[in-house]
Amino acid sequence: MTDTKWLPDLTQYPGPKYLALVRALREAIRQGLLPPDSQLPTVRDLAWQMKVTPGTVSRAYQLATQEGLLAATVGRGTFVASAMPRFGPSQSFYAERDPAHLAGRIDMRSPRMPEVGQGAAFNAALAGLAGQVASDWLDYPSQRGEEELRHAVIDWLQGRVLGPVTADDIALSYGGQSAVNLIFQCCLRGDRPMVLIEDLAYAGFRHAARLSRADLLALEVDDEGLRPDALEAACRRHSPQVLCVTTEAQNPTTVRMPEQRRQEIADIAKTYEIQIIEDDCYTIAQSDIPSLRALAPDRTWYVGSFSKSISAALRLGYVVCPSGMGQAGRLTAQHSFFGLARPVADLCLSLLASGEAAALRSAVQDGFSDRLEGLVNILGKYDLSWQPGLPFVWLRLPSGWRASIFARMAETEGVLLRSADEFALIHGRAPNAVRMALPGNHSRAQIEDACRRLARLLESPPTELSV
Numbered sequence: 001m002t003d004t005k006w007l008p009d010l011t012q013y014p015g016p017k018y019l020a021l022v023r024a025l026r027e028a029i030r031q032g033l034l035p036p037d038s039q040l041p042t043v044r045d046l047a048w049q050m051k052v053t054p055g056t057v058s059r060a061y062q063l064a065t066q067e068g069l070l071a072a073t074v075g076r077g078t079f080v081a082s083a084m085p086r087f088g089p090s091q092s093f094y095a096e097r098d099p100a101h102l103a104g105r106i107d108m109r110s111p112r113m114p115e116v117g118q119g120a121a122f123n124a125a126l127a128g129l130a131g132q133v134a135s136d137w138l139d140y141p142s143q144r145g146e147e148e149l150r151h152a153v154i155d156w157l158q159g160r161v162l163g164p165v166t167a168d169d170i171a172l173s174y175g176g177q178s179a180v181n182l183i184f185q186c187c188l189r190g191d192r193p194m195v196l197i198e199d200l201a202y203a204g205f206r207h208a209a210r211l212s213r214a215d216l217l218a219l220e221v222d223d224e225g226l227r228p229d230a231l232e233a234a235c236r237r238h239s240p241q242v243l244c245v246t247t248e249a250q251n252p253t254t255v256r257m258p259e260q261r262r263q264e265i266a267d268i269a270k271t272y273e274i275q276i277i278e279d280d281c282y283t284i285a286q287s288d289i290p291s292l293r294a295l296a297p298d299r300t301w302y303v304g305s306f307s308k309s310i311s312a313a314l315r316l317g318y319v320v321c322p323s324g325m326g327q328a329g330r331l332t333a334q335h336s337f338f339g340l341a342r343p344v345a346d347l348c349l350s351l352l353a354s355g356e357a358a359a360l361r362s363a364v365q366d367g368f369s370d371r372l373e374g375l376v377n378i379l380g381k382y383d384l385s386w387q388p389g390l391p392f393v394w395l396r397l398p399s400g401w402r403a404s405i406f407a408r409m410a411e412t413e414g415v416l417l418r419s420a421d422e423f424a425l426i427h428g429r430a431p432n433a434v435r436m437a438l439p440g441n442h443s444r445a446q447i448e449d450a451c452r453r454l455a456r457l458l459e460s461p462p463t464e465l466s467v
Helices: 017-031 043-050 054-067 118-130 144-156 175-187 203-211 228-238 259-271 326-337 342-354 356-379 403-412 444-458
Strands: 070-073 077-080 170-173 194-198 215-219 242-245 275-279 300-305 317-320 383-385 392-396 433-437
Touching (some): 017 054, 043 054, 054 070, 054 403, 170 326, 175 203, 175 242, 175 300, 175 317, 175 326, 194 228, 215 228, 242 259, 259 275, 356 392, 403 433
Parallel strands (some): 194 215, 194 242, 275 300
Antiparallel strands (some): 070 077, 300 317, 383 392, 392 433
16 A cells, blocks of 8 residues: 555546535546555645645545445545446445444444344244254246245235235345345436436435446435435436435435325326335334325335344345335346245245334334434434434535535544435435434444534534634
8 A cells, every 4th residue: 555645636627626626536537646555634734735625635535436446444544446336336326334444433323223132033033943944945936935034024014004905915024125125227228228216315225226337317305205206307308217215214305205295206106106205114113194106006016124123133124015016116127036035035024924024123213212212302402303213314514514524523522423425326316414313232332422512513513623
């Protein structure tokens, strides 16, 4: 690993400075001026030397990282990537949790399940299954063999207004991300299909679209969720095939879409013949508002999973397919992975049938709610959005703060969180806000202590710091 004193000249690249910096990085790497594994200057150092804002450098580094030109490691710095990937995604959208690397810091980048007895419940269920393993575990799993589990999933979804749903409408997958990939395989046609997403959205939609060779278009959201006028304009201009939207708990803004807005979205989707992916992986226990699956059952693919309510390790996802499309969803799953592995399917069925899954979900939400109360008590005086039971909040920063700078300074205070930039498309809208997820592996007192450190930062934006 080598350090570099590289200082680009942006005058030869027209357009915005952050894009000019990305082009300069590409060219320097291509010419060998920045060899693999060389460490780039910090955002602040390069911004100072180039006489640009830290936000310009931070945005350029982020875009170059998404392209695979750079590799960024929290706590170590930004480096030229060791090798350029030829195929597939250029970076992970999952925040790896390395206990040695965290070194006592509070990781609020992604939610983490509180321990509420999952291990004991899993052990008991596996012990009960131990005497039932027979020769049917020797053949490939089948979609037909999952029928009992699909019925159990229907019971699991009783707290949702989904309209008429039967086990024939259900397709099972390895988590919510696998479900999104499955739906794209079912729905997308042509070489460059168009997919619509919210302008701040879960990164998994972007990665799934790339795998399907789809073009993405981000649509504006407001305090009620996706804007219908933006959706209709995009439908008229681009002829999209799929819309990805979150109605109950928009990630990252926590917005819950009201019923009238949902009806408007459903009506537009019907008019322009587009399919809808309704993401409800960040599910709350109960909802009395009709889902898009209830309002537009002929074109809505409702996605959920165990990952945010019981355990991310189980990798059980499910799709409530549009009416009459369940067989198509299951056939697509069959061609992808035959069916769920028997240990996974049988364990999940046991948890659902015994009622343990529902008990664990309730305990997890209680654990998150307790930690959320502590966070809101300290940071609630700021522009904070949250929902009871959700494991994340959305914090709009006070005047004087940039999201990227706040995230970096929070890290120096021992708190890791996500800037709004991480939820936006390249060239997309990124407000000065951060998402803070609840780490269930830390106590309420530890989270409150981290929030007090953040509160002190919020009271002293960089424009008011001494130099």
